[in-house]
Amino acid sequence: MSEPRVTIIGAGIVGVASSLWLQRAGFKVTLIDSGPVGEGASFGNAGNISPGAVVPYLIPGIWREAPGWLLDPDGPLAVRPGYFFKALPWLTTAVRSATEEAALATSRAMHALHGGTLEAYATLTRGTEAEDLIELSGQLYVSEKPGAAQGSALAQRMRAMAGVKTVALDWMEIRELEPTLAPIFKSGMLLPNNGRCKNPHQLVTALARAAERGGAFILRGKVDGFQKQGGRVQAIIVDGKPQPVERVVIAAGAASGKLTEDLGSHIPVEAERGYHITIEDPGVVPRIPVTNTDAKFACSPMNVGLRLAGTAEFAGLDAPPRWQRAELLKSQAQRMFPGVRLDKVTRWTGNRPSLPDGLPVLGKAPKYANAYFAFGNSHFGMSAGPVMGKVIAEIVAGERPSVDVAPFDPARFEKTRTS
Numbered sequence: 001m002s003e004p005r006v007t008i009i010g011a012g013i014v015g016v017a018s019s020l021w022l023q024r025a026g027f028k029v030t031l032i033d034s035g036p037v038g039e040g041a042s043f044g045n046a047g048n049i050s051p052g053a054v055v056p057y058l059i060p061g062i063w064r065e066a067p068g069w070l071l072d073p074d075g076p077l078a079v080r081p082g083y084f085f086k087a088l089p090w091l092t093t094a095v096r097s098a099t100e101e102a103a104l105a106t107s108r109a110m111h112a113l114h115g116g117t118l119e120a121y122a123t124l125t126r127g128t129e130a131e132d133l134i135e136l137s138g139q140l141y142v143s144e145k146p147g148a149a150q151g152s153a154l155a156q157r158m159r160a161m162a163g164v165k166t167v168a169l170d171w172m173e174i175r176e177l178e179p180t181l182a183p184i185f186k187s188g189m190l191l192p193n194n195g196r197c198k199n200p201h202q203l204v205t206a207l208a209r210a211a212e213r214g215g216a217f218i219l220r221g222k223v224d225g226f227q228k229q230g231g232r233v234q235a236i237i238v239d240g241k242p243q244p245v246e247r248v249v250i251a252a253g254a255a256s257g258k259l260t261e262d263l264g265s266h267i268p269v270e271a272e273r274g275y276h277i278t279i280e281d282p283g284v285v286p287r288i289p290v291t292n293t294d295a296k297f298a299c300s301p302m303n304v305g306l307r308l309a310g311t312a313e314f315a316g317l318d319a320p321p322r323w324q325r326a327e328l329l330k331s332q333a334q335r336m337f338p339g340v341r342l343d344k345v346t347r348w349t350g351n352r353p354s355l356p357d358g359l360p361v362l363g364k365a366p367k368y369a370n371a372y373f374a375f376g377n378s379h380f381g382m383s384a385g386p387v388m389g390k391v392i393a394e395i396v397a398g399e400r401p402s403v404d405v406a407p408f409d410p411a412r413f414e415k416t417r418t419s
């Protein structure tokens with residue numbers, strides 16, 4: 001009997017991890033991307049690999065802070081003028097998600113996806129060129145305000161409920177742990193069991209090569225839509241030409257919404273744009289990834305230099321970048337790391353695939369028997385990716401998923417349709 005086949009749309013961390021797990025489950029994989037492998041959001045993120053990421057962005061209190069951020073041109077959150085009314089339905093649903101009850105449920109679901117990330121990466125990277133790219137490094141959160149780095153009482157409760165180890169640090173202990181930091185931080189939190197990726201792009205491309213060695217076809221082409229018949233997807237339309245498929249997984253990150261609409265499913269995925277700068281030869285490199293919890297960005301030691309990554313901007317998928325947001329990270333670098341050299345700086349922007357309840361979709365397409373959705377990890381896709389891939393492979397193979405997938409149900413937005 002010939003191998004069962006599956007076509008995966010999107011070669012970011014989710015699509016590539018899904019390829020490897022599906023191969024292990026006995027599928028012949030075709031992975032297709034409109035661009036080079038790993039050049040979507042998975043290219044330039046901060047590389048924080050965080051089993052302890054169990055605190056959603058949408059928690060009570062965020063909407064007291066958010067208007068202040070929006071009014072501050074240098075703030076961590078921006079909605080591009082002209083895009084506000086388009087983003088409004090998403091923002092409205094997000095506001096509704098920021099209740100304590102919803103946030104606690106989201107936190108439990110995040111724990112299910114993130115908790116096993118380091119083990120899942122260890123399985124996928126073993127024996128590949130990516131083997132040394134992930135490490136248990138710990139992560140350090142810092143704030144200039146006393147007592148603020150650990151977040152709200154609810155955030156601390158969520159970490160405690162998930163068994164996430166944290167160590168509170170005062171300014172002296174921060175200095176001892178990370179002497180490269182300026183002495184401006186009054187509170188800190190160490191998450192010793194979190195990790196880092198030394199280069200997310202190298203990681204994704206190395207894993208894709210491993211999939212290729214295992215027999216995957218990697219194709220370049222833009223999927224424009226689907227040919228459907230009798231509740232099944234017969235073919236994907238690639239650059240205008242139909243290509244037959246047996247099963248199809250949509251893992252196209254922030255661009256997935258256009259594809260799911262063609263399958264009759266409205267999934268309100270927004271492009272939540274982020275920016276980074278990567279400083280080659282910075283002279284000063286922290287030993288441990290540092291997150292600035294006041295300005296909401298991460299500082300990551302990479303094998304290509306020091307990367308500062310963050311900011312959230314709603315501007316639409318195809319809007320041109322606003323590079324001022326990346327430039328701001330240069331002054332942040334100087335403020336946090338005295339003596340840092342900024343002679344060789346590259347900048348990047350990418351779209352986080354974000355859903356308004358803070359969770360991805362992971363499961364079978366509601367209206368088509370042989371289509372599956374795996375996207376929407378917003379700020380946490382590098383952490384969720386390897387487990388997402390494992391779970392979608394289990395679902396495609398008809399096995400019982402190893403994670404409770406009810407919170408990630410792709411049909412959940414039909415009940416609260418906002419746009």
Ligand SMILES: Cc1cc2nc3c(=O)[nH]c(=O)nc-3n(C[C@H](O)[C@H](O)[C@H](O)COP(=O)(O)OP(=O)(O)OC[C@H]3O[C@@H](n4cnc5c(N)ncnc54)[C@H](O)[C@@H]3O)c2cc1C
Binds near residue numbers: 034037256311383
């Ligand atoms: C600034 C920033 C910092 C971040 N930091 C972290 C972090 O520290 N830790 C963490 O866990 N997460 C982080 N993230 C989030 C993380 O990067 C994303 O959640 C994750 O990369 C999403 O992966 P993906 O595979 O779903 O999407 P992507 O990597 O975007 O991949 C989707 C792919 O689909 C392709 N595609 C789209 N449409 C089509 C089509 N029609 N046809 C064919 N191909 C198509 C695209 O070309 C792309 O390659 C960060 C994100 C940003 C922007």
